[in-house]
Amino acid sequence: MSNLLQKIDSRTKLVGENRLELLVFKLAGQQKYAINVFKVREVVQMPELAALPSRHSAVCGVAHLRGSSFSVIDLQAALGRAPLFESGKPTNLIISEYNSSVQGFLVGQVDRIVNLNWEAIIPPPVTSGANNFLTALAKIDELFVQIIDVEKVLADIIPYNTNVSGNILDSSLKIWAQQNDIKVLVVDDSTTARNQLKSTLAECGVGCIQASNGAEGLATLKRLADQGPINDAIMMMITDAEMPEMDGYRLTHEVRNDPELAHLHVLMHTSLSGTFNQALVKKVGCDGFLSKFQPDEVAQVIQEQLSALKAGIEG
Template sequence: MSKLMKSVDSRTKLVGENRLELLLFKLGGQQTFAINVFKVREVVALPRLSAIPNRHPAVCGVAHLRGASFSVIDLQAALGRSPLYGSNKATNLIISEYNSSVQGFLVGEVDRIVNLNWEVIMPPPVSSGVNHFLTALTQLDGRLIQIIDVEKVLAEIVPYNTDVSPEVLNDDLRSWAVANEIKVLIVDDSTTARQQLVSTLAKLGVGCMQARNGTEGLALLKQMASRGPITDAIMLMITDAEMPEMDGYRLTHEVRSVPELSELHIIMHTSLSGAFNQALVDKVGCNEFLSKFRPDEVAGVVQRALQVFRAAR
């Protein structure tokens, strides 16, 4: 099964072309699900697991593989369905890395990897509600493919922390930001990721505007720029890399191509990693690169930008 996987870094060039690769799999039924291959280390048969006391109901146990230990999450149970673990159904383990941590996802049949354009990846319908675990949808060979919001799944199991260390906070900057109603634009397809940033930035006295993908974000930026200098509306933009319709790299490129937006400070905030990814960030013109989700690092970068912004006003 691990032969399905190639080097993650060898695939990063697809992001700069507004493309992605998805690993397709099933859980307990016929519905096809997917996650981005960028996040996947390998796919293996489920090894023997060690029990965890007082574990979350969706956590099966701990796997030990090639000298590393990591938690295994029954993805079907995490989505609120009957657990796969302990059933008679065939299972596989997707080993992934999100936000600098490794975890395993117990799934059923693993299908294949497909290469798609972000333009054919659509946000879930509004009718799906705020508590769904999908980040996007697409069609392939007449099948509906549901792309899972892994960040939301993980946040349900291990609640995220948005607190900023007292020694990092600058009260003087916070007071100035509140008094001047400073705002940033957050562009991310994950509701959980947006909530994390909104909560942390509130502690800095900074308000937020939000968009679910690069297409929405670019339209909002152009609308604001039509009413006056973009920096009268927002101080900077924080964007994810992977998003339906238009990814963060293409969004950054488009922003740099519009004279009224070209000087906007842009922070790439992503769970992707790798030297090539950093090189691509530099190539398209981002000002900063941040790995998700580290509140103190977010606070440090935003406060440094806030100091520069205040000095220029």
């Protein structure tokens, strides 16, 4: 298992080139699933777990590994199926980091790592419904691999706080934003993440235009720019890093190379963390970087932009 991930650090260079690598695995059946390698720290055989009182039904317990402790989530149970933890089948543990938090995912057989272009990743069918746990599909060896929306899985187990602290909000700016119909473009393939941002923006008095991937986001920007100056339509763009068809890095690159869009304020809002990602978002031309999901920090950025916009309009 260690051989499977020993080159993971060097492979992170693919991020920003509209490419990704997926760690492919199974649960109890033959269907294959995947998550982004860049969010995976390690894959190990299932260790002994400590019991966790008053736990969510999908949480198996707590693992202690290399001096740290973290919750272990039965991914099959989290998807609403019979727990894999109690099946008696061989299991493995994927240790991952999302939104600056470490957790383990209990899975079945770990298959391999595959290298794909984001253009080969497609959104799930509309008929899958709003409550599904898929963020995308990838066709590998003529079979569709389901890419898990980990943010939704985590939000269902430990709901994210979307409320902005009262001492952060500026009521006068909120009223001004509402009166002037200020909007922000939010680009993210996770419905959960888009709804979280929409809620936070609403607390700041700001409306939300949504796009579910970078290609859709870029098309939206070009459509708005065709109707007039882009800053007349939106104040800024908040984009995720990893998305089907076009990732946030490529989207930002395209924005910076379009004369009608180049001056738009772009905030990268991603569950990827670390100094590597911060350096990369700066390289592609983002104005800022925030790790998901921190409503107070999002609100502060929004209000800074509102203040600057208000000052520019009112002189």
